[in-house]
Amino acid sequence: MQISPDLDRRFRDAAAAGGLLDAAYDLVDSPVGTLLVAATDRGLCRIAYTPDPDALAAALGPRVLRVPSRLAPARRQLDEYFAGERRVFDLPVDLRVPAFQRDVLRELARVPFGALATYGELARRIGKPRAARAVGGALNRNPVPIVLPCHRVVGARGALVGYAGGLDRKRTLLALEGAGTRE
């Protein structure tokens, strides 16, 4: 028996409002592919380039449910960003990462739209100048790419180097921001 869209929406909203979910998520189309965007009650917790709820459940717990209303602000801001109408995201983020990675991601959040930083610079800014490689690892496991802009971090000579979502996506994001890179 078909569930009406209204009944379906009411259930999903009630599940989220009841605080019963490990995470709510939605799928967002973008120029870098379909994104799985997830949030807890505390904030945005995941942006994944593989739109797969199994991976989300493995990371956060099995009670994950698609609840578009919960992700509406994130969807709107992402749409604006990809349309060139937004440079800064204004979304609470629920980071559940080790202390070192949290330091790296906080510093990363300060790299502005259209600018580039190197792994070494980020390492210096968190007071660990020799940790450039570890910074790269922390960025590679960034749970909320795009909003925390690890695509703005490049190698010492300005080469793109690496990106968890693939270099094509990194190139697309930097082009969208008008950032110049050397390859």
Place this chain on the structure above:
Amino acid sequence: MAIPPFERFYEAHAGEVLGYLTRLLGRQFAEDAWQETFLRALRAYPTLRHGEHLRAWAFTIATRVALDERRRRRPVAGEVPEVPVVDGRPAYAELAVHTGALPRKERAAVVLRYGYDLDYEQIGAALGSSAEAARQAASSGVRRLRRTHADLA
């Protein structure tokens, strides 16, 4: 078997469970019972130890919600909810329209056995009884149907 994300559990069973509850309670009460069923499932989901038999588990919760619902509504005695044919089960459709007058446990047993092909172990779990008691409820329900509807015999 690993426990699937709740989204997959919900997508797999939401429609069928709504059809079942509509048969047991009628359309008017089915939607509330359906939402309650999936909210209860969501609350209990972290206590699951594996991902097996989730379909039967969904029917178990739905049955308990439905029996609670009918208990609450018992003062309206003799009421026979309208039972529309809600999905494409032609062989069952004829039987389904007649189960409205059965006692509630017999009705659930008949619908789960012949409408949704659950085995008696699973139906027993849903009714909070043994497999044997579930078998008796279903066969007593079928006998009652045969008595009142000679055309089904």
